[in-house]
Amino acid sequence: MSQMPEARRLPGSEWLKDHPRILEWIYLRSKAVLGRLYPWMRRLSPGWTERLFVRSEEWVKGYLFNCQMCGQCILHSTGMTCPMNCPKNLRNGPCGGVRADGHCEVIPEMPCVWVQAWERSSRMAHYGEEIRLIQPPVNRQLEHTSAWINMFEGIDARTPPGWVPVELEIETSGDP
Amino acid sequence: MSERPLRADSRLERVLRSGRFAVTAELNAPDSADPEDVYRNALVLAEVCDAINATDGSGANCHMSSMGCCALLTRAGYEPVLQVSCRDRNRIAIQGDLLGAAAMGVKNVLCLTGDDVTVGDQPEAKRVFDLDSIQLLRTARIMCEQGVFLSGRRLTTPPRFFLGAAANPFVPPLEYRHLRLAKKVAAGADFIQTQYCFDIRIFREYMRRVRDLGLHRQVYILVGVGPLRSEKAAEFMRTRVPGVWIPDEIVERLRKTPKKRKREEGIRICVEIIEQVREIEGVHGIHVMAYRQEETVAEIIHRAGLFPRQARPGWQRPRRRDTSSPQLGRVK
Numbered sequence: 166m167s168q169m170p171e172a173r174r175l176p177g178s179e180w181l182k183d184h185p186r187i188l189e190w191i192y193l194r195s196k197a198v199l200g201r202l203y204p205w206m207r208r209l210s211p212g213w214t215e216r217l218f219v220r221s222e223e224w225v226k227g228y229l230f231n232c233q234m235c236g237q238c239i240l241h242s243t244g245m246t247c248p249m250n251c252p253k254n255l256r257n258g259p260c261g262g263v264r265a266d267g268h269c270e271v272i273p274e275m276p277c278v279w280v281q282a283w284e285r286s287s288r289m290a291h292y293g294e295e296i297r298l299i300q301p302p303v304n305r306q307l308e309h310t311s312a313w314i315n316m317f318e319g320i321d322a323r324t325p326p327g328w329v330p331v332e333l334e335i336e337t338s339g340d341p
Numbered sequence: 342m343s344e345r346p347l348r349a350d351s352r353l354e355r356v357l358r359s360g361r362f363a364v365t366a367e368l369n370a371p372d373s374a375d376p377e378d379v380y381r382n383a384l385v386l387a388e389v390c391d392a393i394n395a396t397d398g399s400g401a402n403c404h405m406s407s408m409g410c411c412a413l414l415t416r417a418g419y420e421p422v423l424q425v426s427c428r429d430r431n432r433i434a435i436q437g438d439l440l441g442a443a444a445m446g447v448k449n450v451l452c453l454t455g456d457d458v459t460v461g462d463q464p465e466a467k468r469v470f471d472l473d474s475i476q477l478l479r480t481a482r483i484m485c486e487q488g489v490f491l492s493g494r495r496l497t498t499p500p501r502f503f504l505g506a507a508a509n510p511f512v513p514p515l516e517y518r519h520l521r522l523a524k525k526v527a528a529g530a531d532f533i534q535t536q537y538c539f540d541i542r543i544f545r546e547y548m549r550r551v552r553d554l555g556l557h558r559q560v561y562i563l564v565g566v567g568p569l570r571s572e573k574a575a576e577f578m579r580t581r582v583p584g585v586w587i588p589d590e591i592v593e594r595l596r597k598t599p600k601k602r603k604r605e606e607g608i609r610i611c612v613e614i615i616e617q618v619r620e621i622e623g624v625h626g627i628h629v630m631a632y633r634q635e636e637t638v639a640e641i642i643h644r645a646g647l648f649p650r651q652a653r654p655g656w657q658r659p660r661r662r663d664t665s666s667p668q669l670g671r672v673k
Contacts, residue, residue: 253427253454253468257475258521260454261509261536262583270583271457283517297520299528302432302476302491326493329483331527 178229185245185285188229189292192241203317218311226312236307237321242295244286251278256300259283299331348485348531349503351448352420353392356626357532357561362619363626364647365422365534365563366390366638368414370404379405379413385635387419389642389650392449394534394628397424400582401461408438415446422505423447426455431471432480436490439481443500451505451534452478456583475528478506482529504529508562509536510547511586519550522560532561534628537578539587539610541617548621557623564618567630568637569607572596608641615645 181188206214219234226232226247230240233249239256240247248256252271259279262270267280286296301324307315315321324330347354356363366386371378386393395410407424414421423442425435439450454474458466472480480491481504488499506525510518522533538544544564551557569575569587572595579587591610598606618624627647631638642648 252457253470253473255454255470255473257473257524258517259514260474260584261507261512262456262460263509263512263514265512265586267513271459277513280514283514283520297524299475299479299524302472302480305471325491327483327487327489327491328479329487331479333527 175228181229182245182281182285185289188245189241189289192245193291199313200317203314215311215314218314219309222311222313234309234312235303236310236312236315237304238312238316239300241289241292242298242300244282244284244289244293244296246278246282246285248278248282250275254303255279256303297333299333301325301328301330349448349501351392351503353422353449354503354531356391362647363392363561363563364390364642364650365392365394365626365628366635367394367396367628367630367632368410368421369633369635370396370399370407370410372404374405376413379410380417382635383414383417383419386638389639389648390629391626391650392420392422394422394424394451397426397453397455398429398461399424399456401428401456401458401463401466403461403463408442411442411447412445420449421447422449422451424451424453425477426453427470427472427474427477428455428458429469431469432491435472435477436480436484439484439500439502440496443502448501449503449505449532450481451507452481452530453507460581460583474506475524478504478525478530479528503531505532505534506530507536508533509584511536511538511540511543512584515543515547516550518547519554519556522551522556523554526556526560530560532563532625534563535565536584537565537567537587537630538614538618539585539591541614543586544618545621548623552623561625562623563626563628564615564624565628565630566611566614566618566641567632568604568611568634568641569595570634571603571607574607604637608637608644611641612644615641615647619645 222232223234230247231250232247235249252269253260259277260270263277263280264270264273267277269275269277283296286293304323307320312321347358353363353365368382368386371382383393393414395407395414396404397407398404411421411423425438430438442450452474458464458468481502483489483491484496485499485502488496490496508518508522572592575587575592575595578585594610595603595606615627618627629638629641
């Protein structure tokens with residue numbers, strides 16, 4: 166992590182994140198549309214496609230979620246709240262240092278990412294239960310690459326070779 | 342929990358397995374290169390608890406490493422709990438350390454996220470957090486059970502660990518904390534040591550949720566307790582130490598106590614809390630954290646009626662000749 170994520174509250178983004186169902190809907194639509202477009206775009210120009218995706222993600226997700234470009238997005242599994250905004254990069258839930266007012270141990274003016282994530286995921290229609298999944302270690306080589314492309318190529322689903330995932334029974338309605 | 346084979350055959354594991362109420366205590370790692378300082382601190386704890394936690398840069402302050410303390414403790418036949426935090430080391434260092442610890446005879450490992458560097462005395466340091474505590478727990482479990490590193494490379498001899506994790510039932514999001522515990526259990530935790538418990542109401546509610554998920558049958562829960570020296574110490578802890586929740590009643594109770602009896606009152610509060618948590622279904626032991634007042638630990642455990650512990654039942658002389666063993670006679 167090169168820089169400390171700041172407690173950013175941009176106009177509109179907080180409102181939208183507090184309505185995770187809208188974001189969930191946008192995610193599902195984007196996934197469907199981009200998933201169809203991507204193979205064609207890649208055929209035309211892989212380099213150009215990569216650049217376009219990376220730029221768009223930096224702009225859009227940067228604005229909405231203060232995206233840190235980890236390249237392996239799990240927003241829909243974490244209540245549409247970016248866990249990489251946690252100064253400790255925790256992807257599996259809050260640390261024990263959360264302040265009594267629900268704010269971050271490290272940045273007192275920032276609400277704890279995970280307090281928001283749990284609360285928001287409870288209001289999601291499709292992916293809310295996925296917050297209970299155990300997320301594998303982050304692949305730091307994917308930093309500053311496109312999470313969408315990594316998803317379409319199946320790169321973000323790769324775990325360290327020795328990693329044994331934990332099977333949890335959760336209900337995800339997934340693609341409607 | 343009792344059917345499966347012993348994870349690591351540690352003393353702590355055997356005590357918990359046998360259904361006895363376990364006691365662990367925290368060792369304050371010295372700011373010193375002298376092993377005597379470790380042994381001096383350990384000596385007052387060893388006879389009154391089942392395992393000694395060696396902290397890993399607690400509060401992000403630099404002290405002797407948990408690894409160093411554990412090496413000294415195992416040499417002297419004590420039973421340590423190695424604390425591993427994700428703050429200072431990446432996955433390569435951590436996996437290597439786990440092997441080293443196992444080779445030195447460490448059988449209990451506590452997997453922690455770690456306090457952030459900004460709360461310590463060197464806030465300008467780089468934070469690592471390559472893994473999080475659950476990924477660390479899983480990694481340790483994989484090394485033990487699959488006998489491989491995360492890279493998939495095989496270990497000639499896998500380690501055997503009784504794996505622990507931390508839990509803080511007292512800070513937000515309170516209504517989801519039990520789900521975090523569920524994750525830790527799924528990732529491979531055998532025992533849990535909680536943050537300081539000063540609020541029995543919140544803890545009861547937490548344990549109710551834990552029991553609803555049936556987690557108390559899958560993991561041993563040791564409740565964190567400790568004495569408060571005065572209302573000033575309490576105030577310091579709840580404002581400056583991350584994750585410590587002390588209700589106003591307790592601070593008020595200490596404030597009303599005359600100065601001479603404050604220390605005694607702090608111990609009494611601690612003993613009362615132990616008595617109350619013992620009554621809660623699903624609590625398997627306590628973890629005493631007495632920062633810079635180790636001498637009170639024995640008194641607390643004695644007054645809570647948890648003494649005598651069986652004097653080191655698990656201790657066996659190392660089979661192989663250990664040329665590096667310390668001169669125990671010097672420990673006072």
